[in-house]
Amino acid sequence: MKNLYIMLLFVSGITYCxxxxxxxxxxxxxxxxxxxxxxxxxxxxxxxxxFKRWYIIxxxxxxxxxxxxxxxSDYPSTTRREIGDKSDFRFIKKSYLRKNKKRIxxxxxxxxxxxxxxxxxxxxxxxxxxxxDRSEEKNGQIPIYEVSISSSYMMGE
Numbered sequence: 001m002k003n004l005y006i007m008l009l010f011v012s013g014i015t016y017c018x019x020x021x022x023x024x025x026x027x028x029x030x031x032x033x034x035x036x037x038x039x040x041x042x043x044x045x046x047x048x049x050x051f052k053r054w055y056i057i058x059x060x061x062x063x064x065x066x067x068x069x070x071x072x073s074d075y076p077s078t079t080r081r082e083i084g085d086k087s088d089f090r091f092i093k094k095s096y097l098r099k100n101k102k103r104i105x106x107x108x109x110x111x112x113x114x115x116x117x118x119x120x121x122x123x124x125x126x127x128x129x130x131x132x133d134r135s136e137e138k139n140g141q142i143p144i145y146e147v148s149i150s151s152s153y154m155m156g157e
Contacts, residue, residue: 020113020122023105028128030104031070031142033057035135039107050074055131055147056137066115070131070147077148088130088146093134096133097142104132119151 010089015093023029035041035118043053061085072089075081097104110118131143 020109020117022102023109023122024124026103026126026128028103028130029123029126030100030130030132031055031057031147032104032132033037033070033134034107036038041135053135053145057107057110059107061114067151068110068115068118069150070129071150072131072145072147076128076146088128089143091141091143093140094142115151119149123149 033039033041037049038058040056040058041053042056044051046052051071051073053072055072056067057070058065058068072087074086076087080086105122109122113122129147129149131147133143133145
């Protein structure tokens with residue numbers, strides 16, 4: 001019984017916030033990324049100027065392939081490039097994720113709300129987006145990358 005209680009406590013501690021009304025008012029959002037057939041990571045050579053890597057989350061919407069792309073570059077925006085403020089990258093511990101669990105969204109969030117709502121509503125007020133790259137976790141340290149976002153959604157469709 002004690003083990004069951006501990007297991008429930010652990011599972012509830014890593015539950016992710018999936019409510020769009022809460023997410024859309026945050027200034028910082030963390031996207032939990034676990035490389036798979038629908039979550040694709042591409043890392044470019046280190047000497048490549050501009051983009052360093054990108055993360056793509058793919059899913060079907062209205063019988064069409066849709067995606068959200070998160071780009072890691074030297075500067076997340078032209079405004080930040082002008083002032084010389086580079087993209088943030090750091091390693092974090094799992095305790096940091098537990099403290100910020102209400103700011104973390106998973107691929108289920110994007111599947112639930114779709115590309116339009118995810119891109120145009122949830123990220124509308126968000127100033128900073130980080131990718132939590134679980135595929136590069138080492139010794140309890142998880143890298144997070146500040147990213148910019150784009151989507152396959154076209155306003156005219």
